[in-house]
Amino acid sequence: MHRGKGMKFVGDSRISATKTSQIPKDYSEYPGRTEAFWPNFLLKEWLAGSVFLVGFLTLTLVHPSPLGGIADPTNAAFIPLPDWYFLFLYELLKYEFASGDYILLGMLGLPGLAFGALLLAPFLDNGPGRRPGQRPVAVGMMLLALASVVWLTYTSASHVDWEARAEMDKPIPESEVAIDTEHDGYAAYEASCMSCHGGNLEGGPAAPTLVGIEYTAEEIADIAVNGIGGMPAGIFTGSDEELEQLSDFIMSVNESTE
Structure with missing residues (x-):
């Protein structure tokens, strides 16, 4: 034991007096940018999610999703398309390295690698700075993913005749015409x-x-x-x-x- 400013107390001789792994980082140099996770931050996230959920449910009740035409199994010319937010994955399957013998790579391998990289980005670049220039790895991976999704979506959409498809996807109205089944024709x-x-x-x-x-x-x-x-x-x-x-x-x- 040393007296004075450098006094240290050790309750257990097996614990090092200089061990700092259990001491939280000091964020005092970033005033106003940190807050307690519980309940402050979590409550804000919960309120934002609740507002979005209520708005989404209200929209589905007021404006139901439109239904397309009845599926016709005899129409071999019909090419099904996913919704716009999955078009980039649909376009990916058109390339040689992601189709044919490599279809599993296109369906699971490449998308899994891309989304896995985005999940790892915060851990690969975990610096304290929040500016884009201070986190080059995470920002670079996000920009690469965004550019890939935009390009693949644009390429896929540019090859679709949307006017013809809109006519094809129109719901078929129920006919009120009386059909004479006894007619010779x-x-x-x-x-x-x-x-x-x-x-x-x-x-x-x-x-x-x-x-x-x-x-x-x-x-x-x-x-x-x-x-x-x-x-x-x-x-x-x-x-x-x-x-x-x-x-x-x-x-x-x-x-x-x-």
């Missing part, structure tokens, strides 16, 4: 057209509605045989009489809606 429609245009001629993801069209009976017959737009030729394979009955059936449905 209904059997031909059921055999050749119903799988794409629907049981009530309401259309679907792969075909437009046949209600409210402005074609003549001759034009409908020609389209059924030769196709139009995205509809290929050869869909209808019946006889000339059945073709005439089909076009007459579609015309009769449209005449009943006028």
Whole structure:
């Protein structure tokens, strides 16, 4: 024991008098930038999270999420897309090093490495400074991740025909048209057209509605045989009489809606 200013007391001879590992760091040189985690900081975070949660729940009640068209398993041309915030992962799977034989690398390896690096960033650069220039490792990793996400999202979105996709994703309205199943042309429609245009001629993801069209009976017959737009030729394979009955059936449905 030394008397005076350098006096030290040791209660246990096994504990070093100069051990400082249990002493918290001194943040007094950063006045106003620190606060107690409990309850000050945690209470602020809880209040901010509660306000966001209440606002989000209110938005879902006032404005429900819109639903797209009914899924059509017979439409092989339909390409599903994730929501915009997952487009960068969708674009990543188009590259050779993240697809094919390396699909697991694209699905799990690269995203796991990227998100794992972001989790480790605070531990790799744990300096006391808060300015970007004082934390080059963490800031550099965050900027690299942000630039990658923005570039991949932009690249993916630039290859999508959003106008055509908006039409494809529109909900299919329920038809109020009365269908005469006893009509001579209904059997031909059921055999050749119903799988794409629907049981009530309401259309679907792969075909437009046949209600409210402005074609003549001759034009409908020609389209059924030769196709139009995205509809290929050869869909209808019946006889000339059945073709005439089909076009007459579609015309009769449209005449009943006028």
